Amino acid sequence: MNIGIIGLGSIGQMLVKAFCKSGAAAPEKLMVFNRTQEKAEQLQAEYKLAIGKTAQEVCDHSDVVFVCTKPLDILPLLRELTIPARTHVVSVAAGVSIADLEGVHTGAVSKVIPTVTSQELRGVSLYACSQRLTPEQREHFLTLLSSISVPQEISEQAIETATILTSSAPGLIAGILESFAQAAVRKTPELSIDLARHMLVETMLGTAMLLQKEQLGFDQLIERVATKGGITEEGLRVLDKTLPAGFDELFAMTESKHDRLKQLVQQQNSAQ
Numbered sequence: 001m002n003i004g005i006i007g008l009g010s011i012g013q014m015l016v017k018a019f020c021k022s023g024a025a026a027p028e029k030l031m032v033f034n035r036t037q038e039k040a041e042q043l044q045a046e047y048k049l050a051i052g053k054t055a056q057e058v059c060d061h062s063d064v065v066f067v068c069t070k071p072l073d074i075l076p077l078l079r080e081l082t083i084p085a086r087t088h089v090v091s092v093a094a095g096v097s098i099a100d101l102e103g104v105h106t107g108a109v110s111k112v113i114p115t116v117t118s119q120e121l122r123g124v125s126l127y128a129c130s131q132r133l134t135p136e137q138r139e140h141f142l143t144l145l146s147s148i149s150v151p152q153e154i155s156e157q158a159i160e161t162a163t164i165l166t167s168s169a170p171g172l173i174a175g176i177l178e179s180f181a182q183a184a185v186r187k188t189p190e191l192s193i194d195l196a197r198h199m200l201v202e203t204m205l206g207t208a209m210l211l212q213k214e215q216l217g218f219d220q221l222i223e224r225v226a227t228k229g230g231i232t233e234e235g236l237r238v239l240d241k242t243l244p245a246g247f248d249e250l251f252a253m254t255e256s257k258h259d260r261l262k263q264l265v266q267q268q269n270s271a272q
């Protein structure tokens with residue numbers, strides 16, 4: 001199976017690296033295209049993949065093509081192309097629906113929300129497929145996603161909230177950790193920011209391993225750490241007071257952004 005990747009920003013490059021690292025795709029089976037060619041050339045220096053002269057060449061070459069441009073660039077790009085009916089088009093864009101994709105390609109279309117953590121072959125890939133996939137296309141698609149992540153099929157209604165938990169989360173967690181480290185240094189300047197960050201990264205890795213290897217629930221881990229009448233309990237009380245409202249606002253604001261993006265995509269559709 002030939003795989004195409006159009007758009008080599010953060011997610012397009014992650015897919016190239018993850019497919020090659022997992023062995024799901026030999027580099028010779030990959031053809032890529034990016035608006036700015038240098039990004040493709042840099043990847044080619046590391047992986048012996050082919051660079052398409054155009055996005056059209058990538059579509060003509062590929063059984064499945066991952067389109068990894070920003071949401072408002074996807075439909076205009078796909079409309080310019082003559083996509084072979086056999087080609088399975090996969091969009092990674094937040095805010096672009098299966099119906100939008102079916103409007104620009106007569107063949108199989110799917111939507112995936114990947115995560116940068118799949119560069120380490122970890123994390124969840126959210127996906128939704130059109131009814132048009134053949135059983136072979138579906139199997140190949142799932143094999144690809146499973147090779148780099150835990151695939152999770154999800155309704156388009158639930159995908160937006162789930163996106164925050166799987167795909168935005170690496171960035172959000174980094175933001176939380178940075179704020180945690182900064183607060184520690186404000187409290188105790190003798191700790192350097194780099195030392196505080198290093199301590200948190202090590203702690204986060206160990207926490208994730210404990211949760212996974214011992215199959216602990218979050219509440220069980222809390223119980224192990226927070227000695228009755230001890231120090232951590234005080235910290236947890238502060239979190240219980242402050243975090244729920246913050247996370248409610250986070251979901252409300254990201255939902256509004258999804259809604260605005262979807263409106264802009266619909267405006268693009270009605271301008272056709």
Ligand SMILES: NC(=O)C1=CN([C@@H]2O[C@H](COP(=O)(O)OP(=O)(O)OC[C@H]3O[C@@H](n4cnc5c(N)ncnc54)[C@H](OP(=O)(O)O)[C@@H]3O)[C@@H](O)[C@H]2O)C=CC1
Pocket residue numbers: 006007008009010011012033034035036039055068069070071073077092093094113114115116167168
């Ligand atoms: N970043 C993430 O963690 C996630 C992103 N996504 C989705 O992935 C998509 C890409 O996001 P991200 O990688 O962060 O964005 P980037 O801005 O990093 O990458 C977009 C890439 O698309 C290229 N591009 C734009 N137009 C074209 C075109 N017509 N033909 C070929 N290449 C083109 C750009 O090229 P150039 O080099 O010229 O700018 C750039 O390399 C978005 O739709 C986003 O919703 C989904 C889940 C997670």
Ligand SMILES: O=C(O)[C@@H]1CCC=N1
Pocket residue numbers: 094163167168
């Ligand atoms: O922030 C974004 O828009 C993309 C989609 C999910 C993660 N990154």
